[in-house]
Amino acid sequence: MGRGTGAAAGAAGRCCRRFPAAATGRAGALSRAGRGRHHAPAGDASEGAYLARIGNCLTCHTVRGGAPFAGGRPFRTAYGTIYSTNLTSDPQTGLGDWSAAEFRHAMRNGVSRHGVLYPAFPYANFAHLTDTDIDALFAYxxxxxxxxxPAPANDLVWPANWRPALVGWRMLHYRPAPLAAPADASPAWLRGRYLVDGLGHCAMCHGTRGPRGSLPADGYLAGGRIPGQGWYAPPLDSRQLARYSVDQLADYLRNGATEHGAAYGSMAEVVYTSLRHLRPTDAQAMATYLKSVPPHGGDEAPDASRFLYAGAQPTSNPHNGGRLYQDHCASCHGDTGEGRGRDYPPLRDAVSVxxxxxxxxxxxxxYGGMPPxxxxxxxxxxxxxxxxxxDNAEIAAIVTHIRSNWGEQSRPVSPADVAAYYGIRGD
Ligand code: HEC
Ligand code: HEC
Ligand code: HEC
Known part of the structure; x- marks a missing residue:
């Protein structure tokens, strides 16, 4: 799958050379000459439909109650709110007037005719895509x-509301690097990495964030609290995923529930909107790759101090967490947190404990939950x-019980922690 050739590469070259214009003018990334009507795109639209699902374009580019792919979904960031754009074929407000080269450039470099794009759009992942796959997406x-x-105006604080400021952010934090192919890599492993790091953009939630929301290389799939969400995403590596075989992990990705764990929170949404559509061979490839990722953090215990504990000091809790667990939870999760097959996930070694x-x-x-x-x-x-x-004290006692018995997390959870998490919006 080669890089672009001929006329397309020429057009992309034009647009790259004009890139500095984005630093001085809002819509300066592409000249008028780079636009215009274009004949039907050459890519394979049905493959593009599949790839769009794996890339989850629909979820980010649709606002609740709005037309599919027409954009407008808000993304809360540390700097304010960004809205996704219209990807339909409307010539004024969507992609109807775009060339294939412009689309490739936006996907790969995060620069469109609107200027430099915010990293809420996972172009750092999409940069890995082959031309063939980008063209297929465009055709679809x-x-x-x-x-x-039209996309609503972004509501950001200075200097983030000034697109040229992104150029500085980009220089500090964005390092597009082609994926090297290790000599001993199997085709399944390579395909798996291509999907995980590319369209799947898994590190966007499963990476450890650095300063100002950046995703530094050493935080790759290392786990962390997801910005703007009330969920923690675990590391994805051979240690975290040791309890799944490759087949079981592929099953988790496509079906959202196995006897070792069920998807919930934003992962349930990812499975429902995207991963359940994976071809079996692609799910197997992703599982093969994920199980090969070296464990993060060596032998050290993970550092819990980075996370929000509202209770400043560990508190003693008058409630007996073990008794409350037996009364309220054991009927589904079992007396010793062993779970019941795929219907009720184990709590022993579960992500949350x-x-x-x-x-x-x-x-x-x-809040409870339901797998997809x-x-x-x-x-x-x-x-x-x-x-x-x-009440909060009872919930704190139960959570402390399950985490200290089946997850070896000795830090007690206090009623104040429960109150603090109650207030966090979860979407
Ligand atoms: C995690 C959310 C997210 C996902 C997933 C996502 N996008 Fe986006 N995308 C955004 C946001 C937010 C913007 C607006 C960025 C800005 O205004 O700077 C955007 C902007 C774009 C743009 C630039 C449009 C313009 O008018 O400048 C294109 C093209 C695009 N996305 C295509 C895609 C495609 C194709 C997919 C699926 C393969 C996809 N996006 C998946 C959030 C997302
Ligand atoms: C929108 C955020 C988000 C994205 C994107 C995302 N995840 Fe997750 N993921 C989570 C959260 C939150 C959890 C913890 C909840 C759970 O276990 O279901 C999780 C859990 C998981 C687990 C369970 C780990 C375990 O030990 O049981 C696996 C496996 C996983 N994700 C794989 C992936 C893969 C592969 C991708 C990319 C295709 C991905 N995730 C993309 C948020 C996300
Ligand atoms: C009626 C059966 C049922 C009862 C009772 C029940 N659960 Fe669950 N629990 C489930 C199911 C089903 C899931 C998976 C939900 C999902 O995927 O969204 C789950 C998931 C969980 C998880 C997430 C596990 C992970 O993989 O990280 C935790 C923690 C949990 N339950 C704790 C409890 C506690 C504590 C109680 C008692 C207060 C309880 N549950 C009572 C059925 C039950």
């Missing part, structure tokens, strides 16, 4: 019915919410 998007929908950050465990007990409905798990069982049934 250009086949979507046009919807006129081993994580340094207790937020997932607290939020699951507060998938072909392999068409009638998922659910967990009820306990927010109205147990």
């Amino acid at each position: 998007l250009r086949g979507l019915p046009p919807v006129q929908a 081993t994580a340094p950050d207790p937020i997932n465990a607290v939020r699951m007990v507060l 409905t998938t072909e392999g798990n068409p009638r998922p069982h659910s967990m009820p919410p306990y927010a109205g049934r147990l």
Whole structure:
């Protein structure tokens, strides 16, 4: 799968040389000459439809209640709110007027005719895509019915509201590097890495964030609290995923529930909107790659001090967490947290009990949950919410019990922690 040739490469070259214009003018990334009507894109639109699902373009580019792919979904960041754009074929407000070269340039370099794009758009991942796959995506998007929908104005604080400031951010934090192919890599491993690091943009949630929301190389798939969400995403590596075989992990990705764990929170959404559509061979390839990622952090215990514990000092809790667990939880999760097959996940070694950050465990007990409905798990069982049934001190006691017994996280969770997580918006 080679790089672009001929006329397309020429057009991309034009647009790259003009890149500095973005530093001085808002819409300066491409000249008028680079635009205009273009004949039907050459890519394979049906492959593009598949790739768009794996890249989850629809979820980010659709606002609740809005037309599919017409944009407008808000993204809260440390600097304010950014809105996704219209990817339909509307010539004024969507991609109807774009050339294939312009689209490639936006996907690869995060620069469009609107200037430098914010990293809420995962171009650092999409940069890995082959030309063939980018062209397939473009052919698919250009086949979507046009919807006129201008993106709402972003609501950001200075200097983030000034697109040229992104050039400075980019120079500090963005390092596009081609993926090297190790000599002993199997085709499945290479395909898996291509999907995980490229379209799947898994590190966007599963990476450890550095200064100002950057994703430094040493935070790659190292886990952390997801910005703007009330969820912690675990590291993805051979140690975290040791309890799954490659087949079981592929099953988790496509079906969202296995006897070793069920997807919840924003991962349930990722499985439902995207990964359940994976071809079996692609799920297997991703699992093969993920199981090969070297463990993060060596033998040291993960550092829990980075995470929010509202209770400044560990508190003694008058409630007996073990007894409350037996009364409220053991019927589904088992007396010793062993779970019941795929219907009720084990708590022993579960993400939420081993994580340094207790937020997932607290939020699951507060709100309950249900794994995504998938072909392999068409009638998922659910967990009820306990927010109205147990008070904060009881929830704190239960969560402390499950984490200290089955996750070896000795830091107690306090009622104040539960109150603090209650307030965090979860979407
Ligand atoms: C995690 C959310 C997210 C995902 C996933 C995502 N996008 Fe976006 N995308 C955004 C946001 C936010 C913007 C607006 C960025 C800005 O205004 O600087 C954007 C902007 C774009 C732009 C630039 C449009 C313009 O008018 O300048 C293109 C092209 C694009 N996305 C294509 C895609 C495609 C194709 C996919 C799927 C393969 C995709 N995006 C997946 C969030 C996302
Ligand atoms: C929108 C944020 C988000 C994205 C994107 C995302 N994840 Fe997750 N993921 C999470 C969260 C939150 C959890 C913890 C909840 C859970 O275990 O279901 C999680 C959990 C997981 C787990 C379970 C780990 C375990 O030990 O049981 C796996 C496997 C996983 N993700 C794989 C992936 C892969 C592969 C991708 C990319 C295709 C991905 N995730 C993309 C948020 C995300
Ligand atoms: C009716 C059965 C049921 C009961 C009762 C129940 N759960 Fe659950 N629990 C589930 C199911 C099903 C899931 C998976 C939910 C999902 O994927 O969204 C789950 C998931 C969880 C998780 C996330 C595990 C992980 O992989 O990280 C935790 C933590 C949890 N439950 C704790 C509890 C606690 C504590 C109680 C008692 C207060 C409880 N549950 C009561 C069914 C139950």
